[in-house]
Amino acid sequence: MAEAHSAVAFSFSVSHEGVDLNYDHEMLGVVLMSGVRSWRRRIHRFFNGFRNGIYPVPLSSLGLTVATVGAMYYAGYDGTGGLTDFFMRHAPRLVSAEEHVLKAVSVTAASTTIWLSVALALKYTLRLLFMYRGWMYETRTRKMSLKTKIWYVLVKILTSISRPQLYSFQGCLPSLPLPSxxxxxxxxxxxxxxxxxxxxxxxxxxxxxxxxxxxxxxxxxxxxxxxxxxTNYVSDWWEEYVYLRGRSGIMVNSNFYGIDAILMQPSTIQAARAANITHATMLFRRAIDRQEIEPITVQGMVPLCSWQYERTFNTTRVPGIETDRIVHYSDSTHIVVIHNGKYYKMQVYDIKKRLMSPATLEMQFQRILDDDETTPDKGEEQLGALTAADRSHWYLTRRDFFSRGTNRASLLAIEKAAFIVCLDDVDLEFDKNDHTKLDEFGRWCLHGNGCNRWYDKSLNLIVGRNGRIGFNGEHS
Missing domain, CATH: 1.10.12 (Lyase 2-enoyl-coa Hydratase; Chain  A, domain 2)
Structure with missing residues (x-):
């Protein structure tokens, strides 16, 4: 695997002539943009977390509540039930200001307290409604029971107050019931x-x-x-004992696969299809980070848990001697491409941290496909087989050969990638008159040749020579 190159943003040296300072404008710009992007993500996640915590009440209603309560108070009517006067009596101990400032602070504090109380009350009301399961045993006909009709109306009213984000319902979902x-x-x-x-x-x-x-x-x-x-008394045990403690290979025992839309093929150009699916996948990852995807609901009413979206990207399974562990990275700006037994670290964001266009990505994929001058290093072509082998063996190999130097840096580049793209030198075909081709399509997506996938990664996108695609996913 190719060694990682590092760049220095600035350096200085001291001599008898003084201090000589050298700095790279471009690298400083990259460092600055990286920091800005990181803080923007943190701020965005903070506000998303707050909005999810108060769902179903929209955040915009806070300003309306403060304005309404304030207008009523200055008009001579205390709509807070004496809460404003309570804050007025205790505010001078905390804030030394004029009376009109104390009055404004007290009104704001009282109205915010009422707003938060209403938000939490509606949130737990929605949670209680989701605990009702009678709707599962009734057909969606006019014979629906009165109890279910009332439940249906209440859920519709509360969930229509504001548009839910991806994780908005997480705090409203009831705990898994414990059977006797x-x-x-x-x-x-x-x-x-x-x-x-x-x-x-x-x-x-x-x-x-x-x-x-x-x-x-x-x-x-x-x-x-x-x-x-x-919230779920069995999920952590299920993940550990059913998946992570298994010591056999995960290639066919745990991992799963999916195939292309077989009745349509947007492009037969491998680099173009790889670029478009990579760009679309990165947009999907962005939508998950920003929580722009609405949660999946049963019959448009009862939401399902959305936490599994969190580990779709930037996630890898790390082997252990007795049990594996799941490692999720908060962000990643690169992918790893596997082609002809060689591993390439490929950036998908430009110097200004903007997602590259499909055309730019296609040029990078094409350069990889046209790379006939380099050959895989010794053992590199079979490297992916380690992730398909016995888990304890993979742990010992990782400990002995991937704990330092170039091997460690290369392994981290693979594990920290957003996902893997496999550019295969085979045609992935479908023929309605020959079902064996579809069987072979599925087998190739499931295990390839045993070496050309990184089975520990949460997602391997597979692009055939004829432009058809599939994927291989790590199950836990």
Whole structure:
């Protein structure tokens, strides 16, 4: 893998003639723009977090509330129920100012307090409404029960007050309900009945009854305690024990794939298709960062959890000796391209930190495709197979060979990338008269040749020689 080059924005040296200062205007500009972009993202995330915390009340209503309460107070009517006078009595201890300033501060504080109280009340009201599940068992017909109709109207009213952002409903979603031991054992027996003969099933019934009366209640109390301080008592255990603690290779045991829209093909030019899908994917990442995507809802009413969007990009799985871990980076300005066994670090933002156009990206992809002069370093062509191998073996290899020097810098460049783009030298085809081509399409997206994917990354975009695309995703 190619070594990373570093640039110095400024340097100085001391000699008998004095201090000699050298600085690079271009590099200083890059550093400045990088800092500005970072702070803009932080400020944007802060305001988004605040708006999500007060949903369904819009932030713009705060100014209207302060203005209305202030106008009423100066007109001789205290709409805060004495809260303004309370702040007036205690404000002089905190603020030394004239009476009209204290009055303005008190009115603002009182109206803001009322506004926040209403916002939290509506938020928890919405959460209580989402706890209702009767709608699941009723058809969407005129025979809908009165209870469900009232629930439907209330949810519609509260969710139409303001437009939700991607994570607006996170604080409104109810916790995962904890089933009883009896329900759990009944569902377990019902699920294993088709797998066991009569004798084995009777034995399982006795073991289940023994669990229900002895160990089950104690474990249930632990789960009950955990359910009080977590929104989902099983998600962290599921992620760790079902996915991250698995020591077998994740290539076909865990990772999943998707294929192109098979009935349409926008372009047969590999570099052009790679550039357009990369640009579109980066725009999608920007929409996630800005929370411009509306959350998915069931029947347009009940929202689903949106936290999985957070780890779609800038995320990698890091191997461990007993369990892996998920590492998510807050930002990334580059992608990694895999072509002919070689790894390229490719910037997708220009010097002013603006997303490059598809035409500019296409030129970069074409240069990579036309690169016939360089050859893969020793072992580089099979490097991706490490991420497909046994997890403990990959951890030991990473520890021994990727903990220092160029290998470490190159590995960090891969893991910190927004995602991976694989430019393959095969045609990904679909033929309605030959289903084997679609099967091969899917197999190639799932595992490639075993070496030309980085299976630890959350997203690998795959672009075939004929312009068709697919993707490979890390499941956890």
């Amino acid at each position: 031991v009896e329900d759990t054992t009944k569902r377990y027996l019902r699920s294993v009945r088709p797998l066991l003969d009569d004798a084995e099933y009777e034995r399982m019934v006795k073991l289940t009854e023994e669990f229900r009366t002895s160990l089950g209640p104690r474990l249930q109390r632990y789960l009950w305690l955990k359910s009080w301080w977590t």
